[in-house]
Amino acid sequence: MRVTVIDVAKAAGVSRTTVSNVLGGKGNYSDETRDAVIAAAKKLGYKPNLAARSLITNRSRLIGLILPSYVDTNTLTNSPFYNIIMDSVYSVLRLEAYYDLILFSVPYKEILLQVNDWIDARNVDGILAVGEYERPFMQELNAKQLPVVLIDNYAHDNFVNFSYVNSDDETGGYLATRHLVEKGYQKIALCSVELDSPLMQKRYQGYKRAMKEAGYKEHAFDKTGIPFEAGLQFADSLSAQQFEAAFCTEDMVAVGLVHGMLKMGVQVGPKFGVVGFDNSNIGRQISPELTTIDQNIFEKGETAARTLLKIINNQVQRGSRLILPVSLVVRETA
Amino acid sequence: MRVTVIDVAKAAGVSRTTVSNVLGGKGNYSDETRDAVIAAAKKLGYKPNLAARSLITNRSRLIGLILPSYVDTNTLTNSPFYNIIMDSVYSVLRLEAYYDLILFSVPYKEILLQVNDWIDARNVDGILAVGEYERPFMQELNAKQLPVVLIDNYAHDNFVNFSYVNSDDETGGYLATRHLVEKGYQKIALCSVELDSPLMQKRYQGYKRAMKEAGYKEHAFDKTGIPFEAGLQFADSLSAQQFEAAFCTEDMVAVGLVHGMLKMGVQVGPKFGVVGFDNSNIGRQISPELTTIDQNIFEKGETAARTLLKIINNQVQRGSRLILPVSLVVRETA
DNA sequence: CTGAAAGCGCTTACAG
DNA sequence: CTGAAAGCGCTTACAG
Numbered sequence: 001m002r003v004t005v006i007d008v009a010k011a012a013g014v015s016r017t018t019v020s021n022v023l024g025g026k027g028n029y030s031d032e033t034r035d036a037v038i039a040a041a042k043k044l045g046y047k048p049n050l051a052a053r054s055l056i057t058n059r060s061r062l063i064g065l066i067l068p069s070y071v072d073t074n075t076l077t078n079s080p081f082y083n084i085i086m087d088s089v090y091s092v093l094r095l096e097a098y099y100d101l102i103l104f105s106v107p108y109k110e111i112l113l114q115v116n117d118w119i120d121a122r123n124v125d126g127i128l129a130v131g132e133y134e135r136p137f138m139q140e141l142n143a144k145q146l147p148v149v150l151i152d153n154y155a156h157d158n159f160v161n162f163s164y165v166n167s168d169d170e171t172g173g174y175l176a177t178r179h180l181v182e183k184g185y186q187k188i189a190l191c192s193v194e195l196d197s198p199l200m201q202k203r204y205q206g207y208k209r210a211m212k213e214a215g216y217k218e219h220a221f222d223k224t225g226i227p228f229e230a231g232l233q234f235a236d237s238l239s240a241q242q243f244e245a246a247f248c249t250e251d252m253v254a255v256g257l258v259h260g261m262l263k264m265g266v267q268v269g270p271k272f273g274v275v276g277f278d279n280s281n282i283g284r285q286i287s288p289e290l291t292t293i294d295q296n297i298f299e300k301g302e303t304a305a306r307t308l309l310k311i312i313n314n315q316v317q318r319g320s321r322l323i324l325p326v327s328l329v330v331r332e333t334a
Numbered sequence: 335m336r337v338t339v340i341d342v343a344k345a346a347g348v349s350r351t352t353v354s355n356v357l358g359g360k361g362n363y364s365d366e367t368r369d370a371v372i373a374a375a376k377k378l379g380y381k382p383n384l385a386a387r388s389l390i391t392n393r394s395r396l397i398g399l400i401l402p403s404y405v406d407t408n409t410l411t412n413s414p415f416y417n418i419i420m421d422s423v424y425s426v427l428r429l430e431a432y433y434d435l436i437l438f439s440v441p442y443k444e445i446l447l448q449v450n451d452w453i454d455a456r457n458v459d460g461i462l463a464v465g466e467y468e469r470p471f472m473q474e475l476n477a478k479q480l481p482v483v484l485i486d487n488y489a490h491d492n493f494v495n496f497s498y499v500n501s502d503d504e505t506g507g508y509l510a511t512r513h514l515v516e517k518g519y520q521k522i523a524l525c526s527v528e529l530d531s532p533l534m535q536k537r538y539q540g541y542k543r544a545m546k547e548a549g550y551k552e553h554a555f556d557k558t559g560i561p562f563e564a565g566l567q568f569a570d571s572l573s574a575q576q577f578e579a580a581f582c583t584e585d586m587v588a589v590g591l592v593h594g595m596l597k598m599g600v601q602v603g604p605k606f607g608v609v610g611f612d613n614s615n616i617g618r619q620i621s622p623e624l625t626t627i628d629q630n631i632f633e634k635g636e637t638a639a640r641t642l643l644k645i646i647n648n649q650v651q652r653g654s655r656l657i658l659p660v661s662l663v664v665r666e667t668a
Numbered sequence: 669c670t671g672a673a674a675g676c677g678c679t680t681a682c683a684g
Numbered sequence: 685c686t687g688a689a690a691g692c693g694c695t696t697a698c699a700g
Contacts, residue, residue, distance in 0.1 A: 002677085004676095004677055004678085005677065005678065005679090006677080014686075014687085015686065015687040015688075016677095016678080016679090016687085017679080017680085017686075017687055017688080018685090018686060018687075020678070020679055020680090021679090021686090024679080026679090026680095027685090027686090028685055028686090029685065029686075030685065030686095033685080033686080047451050047454040047455050048455055048677085048678080049389070049455065049457060049676085049677050049678070050385075050455045050456055050457070050678095051384075051385040051386075051388040051389050051394065051457060051676090051677080051678090052385075052389050052676070052677035052678040052679090052692090053677080053678055053679075054385040054678090054692090055383070055385050055386050055389060055676095055677080055678070055679095055691095055692045055693065055694085056677085056678050056679045056680075056691075056692050057678085057679065057680090057692090058692080060385065083417055090437065090439065094437070094439075100436050100437075100456065101436075101437060102434050102435075103424065103428070103434075103435060103437075105424065105428075117381050120381040121381050121382055121383065121384045122384055122434065123383060123384070123385060228615070228619060255619050256619070258621075259619060259620075259621055262621040263621070281562070282616065282619070285562060285589050285590070285593060285616070285620065286593075286619065286620050286621070287592075287593055287596040287597070287620070287621065336693085338692095338693055338694085339693065339694065339695090340693080340694095348670075348671085349670065349671040349672075350671090350693095350694080350695090351670075351671055351672080351695080351696085352669090352670060352671075354694070354695055354696085355670090355695090358695080360695090360696095361669090361670090362669055362670090363669065363670080364669065364670095367669080367670080382693085382694080383692085383693050383694070384694095385692090385693080385694090386676090386692070386693035386694040386695090387693080387694055387695075388676090388694090389675090389676045389677065389678090389692095389693080389694070389695095390675075390676050390693085390694050390695045390696075391676090391694085391695065391696090392676080
């Protein structure tokens with residue numbers, strides 16, 4: 001049925017060792033042998049069986065991509081951030097380097113039980129993980145000796161197999177808040193989902209620094225759940241308490257907040273300032289357009305993917321820590 | 335290094351055949367044997383090597399998911415539709431049935447050259463494909479004898495290995511347009527991206543039917559590229575030509591159109607009617623909220639995934655053709 | 669109820 | 685420059 005290396009060997013009149021060498025570009029062989037093998041492989045429509053190759057080389061050309069999940073597990077639907085990460089990682093790992101991605105996106109509680117086993121079962125060559133995870137899970141992950149690149153993870157333990165790619169979240173929070181201050185808003189809230197995570201804490205710190213600098217009192221609002229829905233609910237609270245502006249720690253919260261405010265007839269921008277964080281597409285798609293912090297998510301994903309590739313190919317050491325710059329993008333909501 | 339079936343066999347004092355039988359739940363064995371094997375496997379931390387299993391069973395527990403790509407290959411970033419499909423497919427195939435997804439999302443031109451080879455190399459157990467593809471590619475795909483489920487594909491050739499899941503696109507176009515007619519708009523345009531695709535033609539036909547019924551003249555606008563950007567440009571044309579409303583064949587085009595209109599100061603809803611198609615999240619996130627056609631994308635993806643599973647497990651025949659109903663969701667833009 | 673043997677398709681030392 | 689042999693980790697007839 002399937003065309004194997006033996007079939008090609010027969011057709012080319014050589015051994016399967018030679019076929020393997022030619023197709024893998026290893027060892028020595030004459031030009032004629034090479035041409036004969038390539039011609040035979042093409043004629044028969046030979047395609048290597050990656051599972052068989054994986055068994056002998058112990059390399060699967062599979063990368064595990066771990067994404068955190070929301071309550072309803074619809075990670076991609078509810079967060080543009082992960083979409084961009086997936087697109088950028090895919091463009092580097094699959095389209096450039098011919099690795100396939102295995103997506104691990106299971107509800108939080110089950111991660112410990114399932115993902116680690118699944119990683120072993122699929123024998124992945126490396127791991128890309130976004131966000132924070134429970135410590136025991138990270139310890140097991142580190143113990144696998146696998147190359148791991150972490151995006152937006154601040155839990156810097158002594159994990160020698162991990163490399164980190166982060167953005168300058170503290171500065172982002174600062175720039176966002178300072179912009180609101182400069183625009184003349186005074187009663188400025190911070191709105192977040194999962195504020196107690198290390199990532200959101202960084203953005204929170206930036207907010208606090210700017211508020212302190214301005215001599216204003218800080219107010220933090222936090223919720224769990226779907227970011228857009230949280231934003232909608234913040235609109236009610238903020239309006240009731242006469243706030244003038246808000247820094248939202250992610251764009252989708254800001255989008256929900258803007259939507260809620262507009263619904264109440266509040267003129268977002270002139271009457272109520274909003275700054276988001278991410279600079280995802282949706283910020284340009286709503287009206288008024290969202291002022292936000294650009295963290296260049298696509299480049300972040302690319303960088304993480306390239307770092308992982310280099311570690312796998314032994315071109316670079318594990319354990320690097322990279323912090324990418326952020327910038328303020330002024331549009332219409334503040 | 336790695337714990338194998340042999341290690342477990344030794345520890346349990348049985349043969350590896352028995353280990354395989356117990357762990358696979360096949361064959362006969364005594365209760366004591368079973369307990370001994372399970373205890374040994376657990377103690378040693380045994381995890382099966384899926385590549386080895388695949389080699390012998392010729393089943394990979396891998397499903398290929400083929401998505402069309404836009405010019406910039408950022409499929410997920412630019413279209414909520416694919417996000418929902420991925421989430422729904424993942425929830426059924428991975429979380430329920432323990433299959434992993436291999437994502438094939440390559441630029442259109444290269445599909446023929448790369449994807450078919452890659453499918454063979456990974457030895458996937460089945461294919462889920464969204465959208466239309468070139469005929470030679472489909473022929474090769476059909477020739478593989480693999481179970482294939484197609485979403486939103488209207489090219490009904492004699493492909494015996496394909497099953498189809500579609501929505502009632504013609505009715506959707508009709509409902510959208512009739513709603514605009516009933517609301518009193520008269521000069522109603524159709525705005526689309528890739529209007530010549532069979533899918534968009536169906537929606538177009540529904541539009542035509544409703545326009546004919548009302549005795550109105552039809553006007554179709556078409557563009558290629560990113561849907562949101564196309565929508566923005568449609569706003570200029572439609573405004574210049576004094577149109578009163580538009581049916582957009584997908585939500586992202588509608589979002590762009592609404593955005594462009596608002597930018598020109600047009601009061602969307604009262605002064606200019608817009609109806610989209612998809613009912614993706616963003617329709618509820620913009621202001622005014624989008625009136626649209628709900629095609630229940632999540633359920634569509636689930637249905638396609640379950641159909642594929644059943645075919646793989648020989649519980650159902652290949653070649654089914656399912657058309658899911660659509661409905662009008664009235665919100666603020668018309 | 670249990671085990672010895674064969675084999676899936678490939679690559680990697682090794683010998684010539 | 686080329687090939688015979690071993691082996692990756694697993695499952696599946698088959699024999700007892």
